Amino acid sequence: MRCLKLLMIALIAGQIIPISVGFSRDFFLTIAGGYSPQGNQASLEANVLFFQRLLSTKQLSNATYKIYFADGFDGGHDLQVLRRKEDKPAPAIKALSDIFRLPTNQELVYRNHQVPNISGGIRSSDIREGLKSIGAQLRGGDRLFIYVTAHGGAARGKDSVNTSITCWGNKPLLMTEFSSWLDELPKEITVVSVMAQCYCGGFANTIFEAGDEGEGFADNVRCGFFAQQADLPAAGCRPDVENDEEYSSYFWGAFLGESRTGKKVGTVDCNNDGRVSLAEAHAYAVLASETTDIPLRSSETILRKFSRIAGYEVDGKSRPSSDDASGESAEVTKDDESSKLAYLTGTVYEIAARGQPEETRMIVGLAEKLDIPVSMDVGDVMKRYEVQRDEFRSSRFSGSRRPRGMSARRKVQTAVIEKWPELEDPKKWSNAEVLKTENQAAFLVELEQIDGYADSLKSVEDRAKAREASVTAELKQVKFRRLIQQLENVVLAQNIAAVADDEVIQRYRKVVVAEEGLLGSK
Numbered sequence: 001m002r003c004l005k006l007l008m009i010a011l012i013a014g015q016i017i018p019i020s021v022g023f024s025r026d027f028f029l030t031i032a033g034g035y036s037p038q039g040n041q042a043s044l045e046a047n048v049l050f051f052q053r054l055l056s057t058k059q060l061s062n063a064t065y066k067i068y069f070a071d072g073f074d075g076g077h078d079l080q081v082l083r084r085k086e087d088k089p090a091p092a093i094k095a096l097s098d099i100f101r102l103p104t105n106q107e108l109v110y111r112n113h114q115v116p117n118i119s120g121g122i123r124s125s126d127i128r129e130g131l132k133s134i135g136a137q138l139r140g141g142d143r144l145f146i147y148v149t150a151h152g153g154a155a156r157g158k159d160s161v162n163t164s165i166t167c168w169g170n171k172p173l174l175m176t177e178f179s180s181w182l183d184e185l186p187k188e189i190t191v192v193s194v195m196a197q198c199y200c201g202g203f204a205n206t207i208f209e210a211g212d213e214g215e216g217f218a219d220n221v222r223c224g225f226f227a228q229q230a231d232l233p234a235a236g237c238r239p240d241v242e243n244d245e246e247y248s249s250y251f252w253g254a255f256l257g258e259s260r261t262g263k264k265v266g267t268v269d270c271n272n273d274g275r276v277s278l279a280e281a282h283a284y285a286v287l288a289s290e291t292t293d294i295p296l297r298s299s300e301t302i303l304r305k306f307s308r309i310a311g312y313e314v315d316g317k318s319r320p321s322s323d324d325a326s327g328e329s330a331e332v333t334k335d336d337e338s339s340k341l342a343y344l345t346g347t348v349y350e351i352a353a354r355g356q357p358e359e360t361r362m363i364v365g366l367a368e369k370l371d372i373p374v375s376m377d378v379g380d381v382m383k384r385y386e387v388q389r390d391e392f393r394s395s396r397f398s399g400s401r402r403p404r405g406m407s408a409r410r411k412v413q414t415a416v417i418e419k420w421p422e423l424e425d426p427k428k429w430s431n432a433e434v435l436k437t438e439n440q441a442a443f444l445v446e447l448e449q450i451d452g453y454a455d456s457l458k459s460v461e462d463r464a465k466a467r468e469a470s471v472t473a474e475l476k477q478v479k480f481r482r483l484i485q486q487l488e489n490v491v492l493a494q495n496i497a498a499v500a501d502d503e504v505i506q507r508y509r510k511v512v513v514a515e516e517g518l519l520g521s522k
Contacts, residue, residue: 024141026063026520027134028055031148033070033122034080034237035170037110039151040070042081043238047149047196047248048115050260054252058520064137066130070113071168072121077110082239092440093429095447098460099412102426108239122150122167124177131181140188143517149248151237152197161230162211163202175202179211185220190514192278193224196248201230204301207511213305217507223298223514225251225282235291247293250285255519270357279515283358286486287365292478294485299515302508303492306500310341314488340498344491348381349374355490363490366483370476378487385480392473408455415450 032048034040048069055061071078089097089104097104120126134144153164153172164172182191195203207222209215227247228234236246244260253259254268255276268276268284279297286295304314344351352363352374367374372381417424422432429435434443447453497505 024139026060026143026145027138028060028063028065028145028147029127029130029134030065030067030069031122031127031146031165032067032115032150033078033113033168034151035122035166035168037076037078037080039166039170040079040113041237041239042079042241043236043244043246044149045069045079045113045115046241046244046260047236047246050249051147051149051252052116054256057256060520064134065117066119066134067115067117068120068122068126068130069115069118070122072118072123072126074121075112077112079111079113080239081109081111083107083109084240090435090437090440092435092443092447095444096416096423096426096429096435099409099416099456100426122165123169124167124171124173127167127173128181131185135185138186138189140186142186143190143192144185146191146193146195147248148193148195148197148200148203149236150197152199152234154199155202155230161202161205163199163230165197175205176211178203179206179208179218182206182220182222183209183218187219189220190517191220191222191224192514192517193222193226194248194251195224196227196234196236196246198228198233199230200226200234201228201232201296204230204296204298207298207301207507217503221507221510221514223278223511225278225285225295225297225515227295228293229296232292232294235289235293245289245291247285247289247291247295250289251281254281254284270361275518277358277516277518279356279358280361281519282515283362286362286482287369290475292474294478294481296485297515299493299508299511300485300489302504302511303489303496306504306508307492307496308341308499309488309491309495310343312344312488314492341495342491344378344487347375347377348372348487351378351487351490354494355486359486359490362486363483366479366486370479370483372483381483381487385484388473388477388480392470392477408452409459411452412450412456415452416447419446419450 030048030051033044048067052061055063055065083106085105085107088094094104096102119130138144148165151166153166155162155164159176162175164174165178167173185191191206193203193206204224204226205211205213206224207217209218227236234247236248242261244263249260253263253265257265259265265284266288268280270280270283282295282297289295308314348363348367352360355363364374367376370384372384420432420434423429423434433439496508500508
């Protein structure tokens with residue numbers, strides 16, 4: 001309800017201008033899968049199948065669609081799958097597995113992928129030809145959707161945003177190279193990217209020619225939605241398909257009404273126009289996902305490169321002190337320019353009301369998740385963030401320390417191997433005499449009598465609790481970073497007209513229009 005109230009205030013104030021835009025035709029290209037059988041997890045296949053289901057539901061399955069997955073047409077086993085065993089392990093096997101820290105009810109198996117209608121493998125040459133083929137069909141007003149659900153590599157060298165898509169054979173497809181391929185597409189089309197690989201935020205720079213800010217904006221308009229920042233790994237890529245906690249499942253699920261695993265999607269339509277835009281799908285993913293991702297979109301990249309906030313450093317690394325965040329003690333160097341700039345000041349409520357509907361939804365929703373009242377001053381939000389950041393660092397430190405009893409577990413391991421040498425290799429447990437069904441009860445009695453056994457069980461429990469506390473603290477810190485990022489974006493958008501030139505402002509507006517587009521709109 002508070003989100004709707006904020007939205008109404010913003011609309012009345014004239015700050016939000018609903019945007020509706022139509023496109024001629026939509027084309028689709030999916031780049032998916034891993035770099036080897038061991039790096040090609042079942043979740044990547046499931047993501048592609050989910051996207052295919054979405055296109056079919058939206059009656060877009062007849063559109064030109066090229067899929068490049070893993071090893072392509074090769075018939076070998078290229079997909080890693082986690083198979084869960086139905087039978088619970090015997091108590092003796094469970095006890096030994098805890099001591100040796102081994103899984104008890106699951107195993108990794110491999111099979112050939114089952115993605116239908118592929119055009120090739122996730123190889124640079126295949127992807128290149130696919131883009132050329134689609135490019136020959138594109139006409140003015142068309143859109144090309146590029147969906148990447150794969151692995152990614154961090155940037156190397158001085159260019160901190162030149163990250164990569166990791167192709168089959170562990171070969172990188174660099175952002176700059178991929179961007180240069182997009183440069184060859186017709187000028188009058190729009191490219192929409194949805195990327196969920198690690199370090200995918202680097203690809204937000206494909207808005208520039210050859211991915212280079214120094215070369216200026218690309219001729220064709222490009223917008224994108226990215227699961228993670230350029231310097232951080234993304235969530236996902238699992239050998240099991242029961243867990244769909246990754247960005248693109250939320251993003252595409254916003255259009256389908258349910259996630260990849262069938263979880264129902266909450267309210268997505270932020271401006272109450274009865275439709276779901278790409279920007280609204282992104283907002284839903286930012287708000288709903290319980291991962292360590294800090295998603296971003298292309299318009300944010302423009303804002304962070306070309307806009308400013310008075311008395312506030314926006315670079316994702318150094319942040320002002322709490323006093324600076326209030327704007328009271330910030331020193332401004334250009335009085336004439338800064339007089340036109342807004343500060344990051346006021347309450348969460350006041351800043352949220354100045355944003356677009358999806359920004360309002362994200363800010364208010366994240367504040368609620370963090371138990372932050374919308375009446376709280378942003379300076380106090382910063383103070384809470386600093387406290388939470390310290391708590392997270394502390395939890396990481398305590399989680400990395402070995403709880404008391406860890407050495408006891410290793411002593412028990414040694415004692416077990418000394419007493420039963422045949423148990424040293426877990427692969428041979430099935431042939432061990434002491435683990436035969438009729439001998440397991442007696443074995444457990446002897447095992448429990450080993451000095452330090454009780455302490456070893458306690459150490460396993462303590463370690464699990466420390467890990468859980470660390471994960472909880474990290475997820476809370478991520479939500480703070482998402483909230484602060486959105487607060488910054490609203491003020492940066494307010495200031496861009498005062499500091500950027502006409503070319504930047506015009507491109508920013510075009511990118512926002514593209515982000516507000518619909519899936520399959522005509």
